[in-house]
Amino acid sequence: MLIDQGPVAQLTLSATHKALTEKSGMDRASGFGPLIFACAKSADENGEETRRSRVQIPPGSYSKSDSMLLKIYESLLKHFGPQHWWPINDKTNPTYEICVGAILTQNTAWANVEKALNNLIKSNAIDPRKILAMPDEKLKKLIRPAGFFNQKAERLKAFTRFFLTNPKPTREQLLALKGIGPETADSILLYAFNKPYFVIDAYTKRVFSRLGLIKETQYEELQKFFEQNLPKKVSLYKEYHALIVELAKKYCGKIPRCDKCPLKNICKYDLNS
Numbered sequence: 001m002l003i004d005q006g007p008v009a010q011l012t013l014s015a016t017h018k019a020l021t022e023k024s025g026m027d028r029a030s031g032f033g034p035l036i037f038a039c040a041k042s043a044d045e046n047g048e049e050t051r052r053s054r055v056q057i058p059p060g061s062y063s064k065s066d067s068m069l070l071k072i073y074e075s076l077l078k079h080f081g082p083q084h085w086w087p088i089n090d091k092t093n094p095t096y097e098i099c100v101g102a103i104l105t106q107n108t109a110w111a112n113v114e115k116a117l118n119n120l121i122k123s124n125a126i127d128p129r130k131i132l133a134m135p136d137e138k139l140k141k142l143i144r145p146a147g148f149f150n151q152k153a154e155r156l157k158a159f160t161r162f163f164l165t166n167p168k169p170t171r172e173q174l175l176a177l178k179g180i181g182p183e184t185a186d187s188i189l190l191y192a193f194n195k196p197y198f199v200i201d202a203y204t205k206r207v208f209s210r211l212g213l214i215k216e217t218q219y220e221e222l223q224k225f226f227e228q229n230l231p232k233k234v235s236l237y238k239e240y241h242a243l244i245v246e247l248a249k250k251y252c253g254k255i256p257r258c259d260k261c262p263l264k265n266i267c268k269y270d271l272n273s
């Protein structure tokens with residue numbers, strides 16, 4: 001069972017840290033100090049960045065927190081650099097474009113989503129009213145590269161009808177929409193509406209279970225794990241998720257390439273298992 005309370009978190013992660021320390025011989029001097037798994041409660045959302053495509057958090061920004069999650073974050077940021085998520089292709093309606101991208105990226109690679117988005121941009125259709133006015137067959141044709149185009153066209157129109165009358169959607173409202181699950185809802189809330197929801201995806205589950213930090217697979221429990229143990233900061237959540245995706249794509253694939261991974265010294269994954 002994953003951590004769902006502060007004391008439990010501390011116990012579980014202390015055990016994890018002990019194991020990691022024993023495995024890697026790490027100590028404070030090595031940069032991964034004793035694990036005080038701080039449930040940092042910082043920062044309300046006032047003054048959060050409003051830029052959506054360029055978020056940079058310099059390493060060392062959170063000197064108060066000594067958590068493993070932040071150390072991992074800083075290692076990833078140092079290795080990969082800022083990821084500039086969410087990528088915006090058309091400047092006319094970035095909030096809506098992020099929502100469209102979050103729906104189109106379900107069950108497909110981002111490269112395919114970009115092709116679909118470019119088709120929409122060429123048709124001047126990153127606009128909720130134009131999407132709603134567009135004949136279904138035309139919309140399906142434009143988003144075809146993203147796959148599941150019948151289903152996605154229907155979901156896109158349903159979301160767009162909602163979007164026009166709900167400029168500040170809640171998580172519950174989004175989850176009530178057909179075809180919007182937790183990952184899509186949280187991507188929309190975090191990247192389009194700057195709300196502090198940590199996005200969990202298959203990459204996050206794979207990387208952090210290999211690191212030995214999680215066992216749970218339920219979305220809400222995993223999200224709680226990150227949100228309870230990181231400063232509640234939109235820019236951090238955005239960059240962290242993007243860095244996890246980058247790590248999974250570059251090194252921690254189905255067959256991991258651990259030799260060059262920036263987390264190899266703390267990872268519990270046994271290549272021979």
Ligand code: SF4
Pocket residue numbers: 207210211251252253256257258261262263264265267268269
């Ligand atoms: S060391 Fe290997 S298994 Fe661990 S996170 Fe890196 S690539 Fe994944």
